Amino acid sequence: MPQFFLNKRLIILLVSLIFLVALIGFSLKERDELTWPEQFIKDSTGFVQSIFYRPAHFVGGFFENVDHLKNTYEENKLLRARLEEYAKLETKVYKLEQENEEIREVIGELDSLRDYEPQTATVIGRNPDQWREQIIVNKGKQDGVEKDMAVVTAGGLIGKVKHANPFTSTVQLLSSLDPKNRISAYIQGEESIFGLIEGYDDEQGALLLKRIPHQAEVQEGQTVLSSGLGGVFPEGLIIGEVMEVVPDEYGLTQMAYVKPAASFYNISQVMIVKRTLISEENVPEEEASEEGDSE
Numbered sequence: 668m669p670q671f672f673l674n675k676r677l678i679i680l681l682v683s684l685i686f687l688v689a690l691i692g693f694s695l696k697e698r699d700e701l702t703w704p705e706q707f708i709k710d711s712t713g714f715v716q717s718i719f720y721r722p723a724h725f726v727g728g729f730f731e732n733v734d735h736l737k738n739t740y741e742e743n744k745l746l747r748a749r750l751e752e753y754a755k756l757e758t759k760v761y762k763l764e765q766e767n768e769e770i771r772e773v774i775g776e777l778d779s780l781r782d783y784e785p786q787t788a789t790v791i792g793r794n795p796d797q798w799r800e801q802i803i804v805n806k807g808k809q810d811g812v813e814k815d816m817a818v819v820t821a822g823g824l825i826g827k828v829k830h831a832n833p834f835t836s837t838v839q840l841l842s843s844l845d846p847k848n849r850i851s852a853y854i855q856g857e858e859s860i861f862g863l864i865e866g867y868d869d870e871q872g873a874l875l876l877k878r879i880p881h882q883a884e885v886q887e888g889q890t891v892l893s894s895g896l897g898g899v900f901p902e903g904l905i906i907g908e909v910m911e912v913v914p915d916e917y918g919l920t921q922m923a924y925v926k927p928a929a930s931f932y933n934i935s936q937v938m939i940v941k942r943t944l945i946s947e948e949n950v951p952e953e954e955a956s957e958e959g960d961s962e
Contacts, residue, residue, distance in 0.1 A: 766789075786810060786941070787938055788836075788936075790804055793934075799931055800843045801829065802840065804835065804939070806836060807833050807835050808831050813828065816828045818939050819904055819937065819940060820937055822927075822928045823905035823906060823907065823927070823928030823929040824904040824928075825838070825929045825937065826840040827839055828939065836939075838937070841864060842867040843867070848865075850893060851896045852892060853892060853894045854883075854885055854890070854923070855889060856886075860879060861896075864876055864877075864891075864906065871924055872927075874924075877920065878920050879920055881920055885923055887912075890905065890908050892906060893906060904940075909926075910923075912924075
């Protein structure tokens with residue numbers, strides 16, 4: 668009996684193998700239509716796959732979108748940083764271009780002044796309480812700057828060195844109300860008319876050119892230049908042009924309102940000029956001492 672069951676199991680196994688091979692062969696055979704069991708299995712498998720595919724696709728797409736968002740955030744962060752750097756660089760380039768343009772203009776004004784020794788300087792300080800009085804520049808005695816040297820911009824003369832420190836200097840502007848702030852000047856014309864720049868009229872925004880001879884004929888629009896008398900200030904630095912001429916309070920001389928050629932408010936780059944043809948050794952001590960007051 669056990670031998671019968673053993674043979675029976677063997678027979679069932681062989682029959683099953685034969686049936687499986689027959690099914691494989693039948694399924695591999697080219698047919699126009701599938702049998703209903705094949706259709707049922709195929710449809711069931713497709714339905715189950717569709718059930719699992721949608722959630723899996725949604726989850727996969729969610730993580731893919733999160734990854735894209737993260738990459739986009741990092742890219743935007745990098746782009747913003749580069750845009751900020753570009754904006755800073757653009758501002759810096761624009762400022763450098765302005766400074767170079769100002770320096771070129773100042774040098775252009777000094778090309779014809781061969782007896783001058785120019786030196787560029789940058790404004791590094793300005794007290795709001797003394798805005799029209801003085802500025803501080805980044806050149807001092809170590810750079811050869813000395814007291815009473817003329818200071819100009821691209822527009823023209825703006826003042827003189829009042830104090831020279833080792834590494835910085837204080838420049839007194841022509842608009843300063845200091846009564847000792849006087850510059851020897853002359854009005855350009857067929858005959859030069861000399862006077863002194865003494866004071867500043869804040870209401871008219873004009874320098875005061877005093878001590879003009881009462882018989883002198885001064886016309887509106889004539890150019891006012893530094894005279895160079897005294898040997899410290901160079902000759903021929905542009906100061907401004909005549910706006911109006913009036914008698915002084917005593918009627919003995921005339922006074923001219925002079926519109927400054929240079930701006931006293933927007934100053935960033937200046938040029939300190941030193942006279943080279945006439946040294947201090949050739950100027951009498953009394954004359955040199957008066958220069959700081961009357962020049």
